[in-house]
Amino acid sequence: MTRALGLTVRGALLLLGALAMSVAPRSLPGPPDLVLVAVAGTALLRGPWAGAGMGLAGGWLLDVVPPGAEPMGASALTYAAVGALLGLSRRYVAASPVVLPLAPLAAVALASLGVVMVRGVATAAGITEAGLVDLWWTWAATVLVAVLLLPPLTGLERWLAVRRWT
């Protein structure tokens, strides 16, 4: 029961992120990847399996929230892989006390770069198209938003853990 509460809270966060990304004005050069930041908040505290699960759920939302993405499931697998990698980085992030405030941010920056590069490679392969400048802005905006949102998101994860809602 308590676990369901934790899942509901995280699901609501992912849903908010996916909806906000879908309705972001197209005039913005590169809207931030809010789903990735939400995935990072969980993965960096709870490890690769939770990160992969969170990434899978977030990617599925990006796949199905209109207009969605094609092929269906591609975003889910991409974000699951990125969530797992973020979770694997947990031990290194925790073991770097000197740069502790920056380590999670660096992990998110690398993860965002990975997601953006998948789109860039798909563009280079002729599967889709995306402007290089837009991708660059998306990465920069994601890092900037992570600076603001990662502390409260990790705080929320700790709060869920204290109440055993995990």
Added chain:
Amino acid sequence: MRKVLGVLLALTCAVLVLDLARPSWTEPVRAASASVFTPVQQAIRGWDRDELDRVAAERDRLAVEVERLRGRQDAALAAGDLDLPGTAGLRPVGARVVAATPQTSPAGARVVTIDAGSRQGVRADRTVLNADGLVGRVLRVDPSSAEVVLLGDRSVVVGVRVGREGALGSLSATAPSEVPRRGADELTLTAIGDSPMSVGDVVRTLGSPGDVPYSAGIEVGTVTSVDPDSGQLAGTAVVRPAVDADRLDTVVVLTGGQRP
């Protein structure tokens, strides 16, 4: 937890393959998702802009109607007043763009969601435009929303007429390997035949029987440069689209056309 995640990952892989092989089989999922999420997206987009959007949609609808009739008049004159069957009686339906595929989707197409669907008379493969020109065509339709694939997506190829002579050509986002690399928002015009193309030539839709998927005479863009002859099979040129897809707000769907 790990077993469940493994099963979910396997299911996701299966859906991915299914969507690539038989996209129609995953349509019910997208339709159900649209019926749940689109009203939420409409509400988010409509919180503070309802009246402005309504007036803008009306303005664009009228401007489009004027542009369409002007284009049809030009096309009719160029074709010697040829009366094409099935092109009369198109009804413009105003709509607002409420969502777009995020930049980070690994293979996302250039698709946006509009807040008009089958209840408003929108059907698949209908022309979508705004006051500036051609936006794209309707890809999928749900009761209260529709998805529009934008001009510039790799799957979109439009038959066009170029310049005053009305030379035939096709317009797409992909370019032959022999020509210079295109910018992010540039399209490639490939001529049919030897008709000359010049910088500044206006490119308009050729149109299809029954106006499906594209109505005739809608401005698509302007020729900004003509590629040198580098051995490509046909003459090519760079076209700047008339519509800025990154700043789409209100659009118009031409409904009422018949499939040929």
